[in-house]
Amino acid sequence: MLGWSVTFFIIAIIAAVFGFGGIAASAASIAKILFIAFLVLAVVAFALGRRVPT
Numbered sequence: 001m002l003g004w005s006v007t008f009f010i011i012a013i014i015a016a017v018f019g020f021g022g023i024a025a026s027a028a029s030i031a032k033i034l035f036i037a038f039l040v041l042a043v044v045a046f047a048l049g050r051r052v053p054t
Helices: 002-020 023-049
Strands: none
Touching (some): 002 023
16 A cells, blocks of 8 residues: 555656646647547547447
């Protein structure tokens, strides 16, 4: 349990450094682009993966 709390504390410190620095805006725009791209890929995969057996 202590290991998990230390891990999440380190992740929170890294997120704070990125958030309080100037990287947050560019990282957010990249994240939006990646979200849209993977959403489109997921929809295409679901559409092509559901074929009716004949």
